[in-house]
Amino acid sequence: DTGVSQDPRHKITKRGQNVTFRCDPISEHNRLYWYRQTLGQGPEFLTYFQNEAQLEKSRLLSDRFSAERPKGSFSTLEIQRTEQGDSAMYLCASSLAILRGNEKLFFGSGTQLSVL
Amino acid sequence: AQKVTQAQTEISVVEKEDVTLDCVYETRDTTYYLFWYKQPPSGELVFLIRRNSFDEQNEISGRYSWNFQKSTSSFNFTITASQVVDSAVYFCALSDANSGNTPLVFGKGTRLSVIA
Numbered sequence: 001d002t003g004v005s006q007d008p009r010h011k012i013t014k015r016g017q018n019v020t021f022r023c024d025p026i027s028e029h030n031r032l033y034w035y036r037q038t039l040g041q042g043p044e045f046l047t048y049f050q051n052e053a054q055l056e057k058s059r060l061l062s063d064r065f066s067a068e069r070p071k072g073s074f075s076t077l078e079i080q081r082t083e084q085g086d087s088a089m090y091l092c093a094s095s096l097a098i099l100r101g102n103e104k105l106f107f108g109s110g111t112q113l114s115v116l
Numbered sequence: 117a118q119k120v121t122q123a124q125t126e127i128s129v130v131e132k133e134d135v136t137l138d139c140v141y142e143t144r145d146t147t148y149y150l151f152w153y154k155q156p157p158s159g160e161l162v163f164l165i166r167r168n169s170f171d172e173q174n175e176i177s178g179r180y181s182w183n184f185q186k187s188t189s190s191f192n193f194t195i196t197a198s199q200v201v202d203s204a205v206y207f208c209a210l211s212d213a214n215s216g217n218t219p220l221v222f223g224k225g226t227r228l229s230v231i232a
Binding site for chain 1 (some may be wrong): 120149163168
């Protein structure tokens with residue numbers, strides 16, 4: 001069990017550029033979540049996958065955001081035409097979901113995005 | 117709609133003092149789960165406890181204890197004999213089991229500083 005890993009740890013980009021983050025969940029976990037956290041706030045849900053299917057997307061997730069989990073293993077989160085308001089910590093979490101709602105999430109250390 | 121309120125933004129205590137972190141939640145569901153997570157300076161959220169709505173027994177784990185009261189919709193967390201290593205941001209979170217695939221909703225967190 002190597003834990004949830006996220007890459008890169010930090011990303012600095014200029015406004016208007018595209019960025020992509022990667023998340024590798026715990027290998028046997030079937031669910032993968034993306035959250036966003038800004039300073040002084042709790043994590044806010046963005047989207048989640050069960051295996052390769054994207055089951056829910058938050059209204060926070062604008063059209064510039066897209067996430068994939070092509071083989072039900074790692075996931076990528078892409079932000080197109082970044083804006084300064086996208087600056088945040090992007091957290092990935094995974095879980096082994098058996099019952100609805102009670103799953104324990106394991107979080108990665110996050111990718112800190114700074115848009116200049 | 118689900119909501120988690122952590123009214124205490126920051127708390128500072130001297131080592132060995134007891135400290136209680138408050139959490140109040142709102143949900144329309146009768147079956148739900150409550151969680152506490154710890155976010156140390158390294159950034160990775162760490163699971164502390166999960167409680168389901170039918171189990172109002174208080175729980176103690178070492179220096180940590182949790183007081184769940186449905187009558188006041190509260191799930192408070194007490195650290196006894198606090199230590200410097202307890203310094204972190206603590207998040208309370210809620211997940212509904214009945215209302216479809218509802219992801220975890222977090223409060224804004226309480227930053228605890230334990231001073232030696």
